[in-house]
Amino acid sequence: MKYLAPVAIFGVLLVVLWVGLKLDPHYVPSPLIDHPAPEFSLSALDDANHVLTKTSFHGRPIVLNVWSSWCSACRTEHPLLVALSRDTAIEIVGLNYKDTREDAQRNLADHGNPYRQNIFDPAGKLGLDLGVYGVPETFVIDAEGVIRHKQVGPLTPEIWQQEIAPLLAKLKGRPGV
Amino acid sequence: MCKGARGWAGLLLLVASLAYAIDRPLNFGDPAQQARYEALLHELRCLVCQNQTLADSEADLAQDLRGEVYRMVSAQMDDPAIIAFMVKRYGDFVLYRPPVQRTTVSLWYAPAFLLVIMVLVWRRVQQASALALQTPLTAQEQARLASIMASGTAASKTPEA
Incomplete structure (x- = not known):
């Protein structure tokens, strides 16, 4: 009875610390979830005269992947994106972040191009508005242009299967879209 | 150097x-x-x-x-x-x-809360020891004290003897 309190306190501490060990301190919850994606007006990566805006992507849910040729973690997820892009039902849009046209296009020529379209953001302006802090990042944006999900760091098949694929299915299944 | x-x-x-x-x-x-x-x-x-x-x-x-x-x-x-x-x-x-919001309440107020608990516990301990000093010994305790004192005196005398 005398040791009940210390043992209880120790037990609580153990649980709290154990849970804390499993948390990712680099994960920052995005305040943008369920908010409209920011407006932008930027050129396409493959055509400087082709202006893309937020409404260019309205009408269907998209996967917006923030990448750069200088980002080594992007290379690890690239084969997965290429594989996913073979499914025509999945629309992957690239946001080429703080890159040059030449480097980005060479990268796509060398490793395959999974992107239906690429937004060229050399100054990182749209990246800033999206709260990008560590490329690669991946957003799911619904048909109305509302951000539904954000993934920081490289995509893996597990993350795709468990988080993004079900969300996309849900967004596509919605009536009236 | x-x-x-x-x-x-x-x-x-x-x-x-x-x-x-x-x-x-x-x-x-x-x-x-x-x-x-x-x-x-x-x-x-x-x-x-x-x-x-x-x-x-x-x-x-x-x-x-x-x-x-x-x-x-x-x-x-x-x-x-x-x-x-x-x-x-x-x-x-x-x-x-x-x-200060719902998710950060413990961050902001836990230190003050813990301090209050510490002060309360410390006062309980102080009161308990003060009480122990004030309470007179029972006859049994008096006898035990006397025997301890006596054996202590005896023990300290032993080396000289």
């Missing part, structure tokens, strides 16, 4: 170069704006190296965000508007002083 001095010189050089590496090319003509800019940089967290403020961090992102703060201060935006701009994009985490 010489080696030690060289070590110190090296350390000083290192510190100087680190300080130099944090670029501060952004200068305002107006000292009031400069002060606001510097103060804001110390209130905002760099999201890449999370334990550094924008003022301390050398990360690319911190440089970009310093540029944004510079732009907004130059554009005469007030501090709350600049803070709101950052929070809208990066969340409350970007603030070095998190606001």
